[in-house]
Amino acid sequence: MEQYFVNNIINSNRYTVDDKDLFKHIAVVLRHQTGDELFLVDQSKALFKAIIDQIDVDGKQIIFDVEKDNRPSTEMPVDLIVACSLSKKDKVEWIAQKSTELGAKKIILFSSKYSIMNWKSNIVEKKISRINEIVKNAAQQSKRRIIPEVIYYSSMKDLLKESAESKIVAYEESAKDGEQSLMAKELAKKPTSIIGVFGPEGGFAPEEIDFLKESGYTAAGLGPRIMRAETAPMYFLSAISFNYELQQLGDN
């Protein structure tokens, strides 16, 4: 069953969708009819089962009968931020989509020394707007309760604005030094918030790694194989989900 985010709090057993885009998607593109069921998630992250009661074609509104649904949240039990150095357009969009499916709460894109792309200030808004759209769709498809936030930082130094109990920078040189278990050691502390920072295809400059280490980051390898820039954050998110959502459940 499809799920859509709505821009209000739902606080009665009737709800009217009057967002033009959402009306068009549900009534025109997908041709839903009276009686069809779907999920709505409101601004308080509450989930509702919603049955179409009326489709007002002239007014471009859909009126739903709604009922709160109490199934467990699909959100990670840990606040996860992924910060990825800028890459080619399709890779950035892909990272945003997959990070959403894999449970990130915030997605940061930033410029670093060896980034193969830079966003000029006049295109940032357009780029972020397009990525927000991708992230919203991915959040709906994967049945998230929130839409992850997307941020752009033109300088790596801005990463210091982000606080988290555990700060990890993926660094393949660490793997070469045999430090492969540092990420597992960080997770074993069961932090309630984690930020993972990922470099571009060309990697981080040594001074960038030094800067992050001096700022409280652990430089951790993600296993012995070299991953592409877009693969490493997916590994990171998957490993954390496995650890927090499957293993710790198994511990009980």
Added chain:
Amino acid sequence: MEQYFVNNIINSNRYTVDDKDLFKHIAVVLRHQTGDELFLVDQSKALFKAIIDQIDVDGKQIIFDVEKDNRPSTEMPVDLIVACSLSKKDKVEWIAQKSTELGAKKIILFSSKYSIMNWKSNIVEKKISRINEIVKNAAQQSKRRIIPEVIYYSSMKDLLKESAESKIVAYEESAKDGEQSLMAKELAKKPTSIIGVFGPEGGFAPEEIDFLKESGYTAAGLGPRIMRAETAPMYFLSAISFNYELQQLGDN
């Protein structure tokens, strides 16, 4: 430093590359010169540091001085097979590339009831040949010691040819039933070989799940969020790498 697979056993301190494609890539495309260093992996999975001694442009040969390199293997300590239902061309190629980066030893593509694509028998060879090329390149880039095997099965029943100590089919209905820890429980048994089977965008038919369960498969959820068909195998491989290569290392 780049790495290439060669089709022989290297058993002296000199080695001649006479493969035309590899010659062209190293000498013409990348314009390597005498004295340049790279890695060669031979058919016995041994890694060698190789320095270009001579480039024979007329004979299309490169002669290397080679020395065995004893750094640890980059292969997973568990034999991993991923079997994915057919999907669109770019997704299949993407799954093959990422599965290689993430350590799969064998990649199986198969037809299932709700697969959105089917490969006619006359195009299978061409498709597999193209995917083999992608997998070989990904294996070189990620510094694997082997090139994963790629296989196509026109029927899901052919999956029974594959043996593994742990057999898992990703099934989101299991997640809905609260069975989220089954994959973690399977890994806790520390199997030495694992096969993971993944359905198409439309999911498996109930009778397909029944067939796999009757064949010894565990139907396991991969967390509470719905992942796209191509994301689920990446989650699976990343989680297993984390468990076998980072966590178990941390246990010691």
